[in-house]
Amino acid sequence: MPGQQGDGPAEDQDKPFLRKPQGVISVAAGVVAILVAILGVVFDFFPGVRPEPEPPKLELSDVDxxxxxxxxxxxxLGDQPQSTMTDWTSSLLSISLRNRSDDEVLVTDATFEFSEVTKLGCPYGAGGSVINARYDFKVPDGFTAPSATPRPVKYEVPAHSTERIAFTVGPEVDRDGSLPMVYTFTVTLSADDKSRLTTAPVVLMNPHHTEAVLQAADSAMRSGTGFATPACVKQQARKARELVESTALVSPELVEYSEELNKLVALPSPQ
Structure with missing residues (x-):
């Protein structure tokens, strides 16, 4: 008599359970489940037996x-485009990566996580020029921290080598009369070997306009003239000192700027 629908082929109806395909599959699945459970117990009682995942091939060697x-x-200048400048100076974040493995590693992403963006200085006047410098990471007007922004990169680190990757950071638009900008941030690099390497906090300064700010601060502290006021200079000198002391990785431009501002604060007040 033919088997009813769902009972399997007629020739399988009289076979013992373990000789049926579904029986073999059920037993195999049960054996696998038992083995998994046993291994879990062994790893719990003997954690040294647990196989360790392969460590990432890339490591952070140095940051400066x-x-x-x-x-x-x-x-x-005004509405007139000028010749492109090639000597616009930028502070540089430099990251050294070491690959100890036998394989090349590809860095694929860099995430900039800003904790603070600071305008540092007192007003000094303005002009008509507008600069659009070609920074690797451009910080737009109105940017607020904290904020994390990923950037795709493509940087190869050959096997058994140490390579350096560097980034420039600055304002998207730099107008005459702008104040120097200071950025506090970390960078996390992601690679195709599943590495995620994060720098210590960095304080990087866009060094432009510092000379104009210091000249205005000098006039304010010596004679009480100009756009800046002694009170503003003192406040900004204190803020500069706090930024310098906030972390170990501070751009030398900011250190020098802070020293100059604080020297001016020490001058006798104008009568």
Whole structure:
């Protein structure tokens, strides 16, 4: 008599359970489940037996902010475009990566996580020029921290080598009369070997306009003249000192700027 629908082929109806395909599958699944449970118990009681995942191939070797780099910058004076500058100085964040493995590693992403963006200085006047420097990471007007922003990158680190990757950071638009900008942030690099490497906090300064700010601060502290006021200079000198002391990785431009502001604060007040 033919088997009813769902009972399997007629020739399987009289076979013992373990000789039926579904029986073999059920037993195999049960054996696998038992083995998984046993391994779990063994790993709980003998954690040293648990297989360790393969460590990432890439590691952070060094981070520094002691370098500068000249980059290109487009600028206009009034409404007239000018020749592109090639010597626009930028502070540089430099990250050294070490690959100890036998395989090349590709860095694929860099996430900039800003905790603070600071305008540092007192007013000093304005002009008609507008600069659009070609920074690797451009911070737009109105940018507020905290904020994390990923950027795709493509950087290869050969096997058994140490390579350096560097970034320039600055304002998207730099107008005459702008104040120096200071950025406090970390960078997390992601690679195709599943590495995620995060720097210590960095304080990087856009060094432009510092000379104009210091000249205005000097006039304010010596004679009480100009756009800046002694009270503003004292406040900004204190803020600069706090930023310098906030972390170990501070750009030398900010250290020098802070020292100059605080020297001016020490001058006798104008009568």
């Amino acid at each position: 902010v002691a370098r500068e780099q000249d980059i290109a910058a487009d600028w206009t």
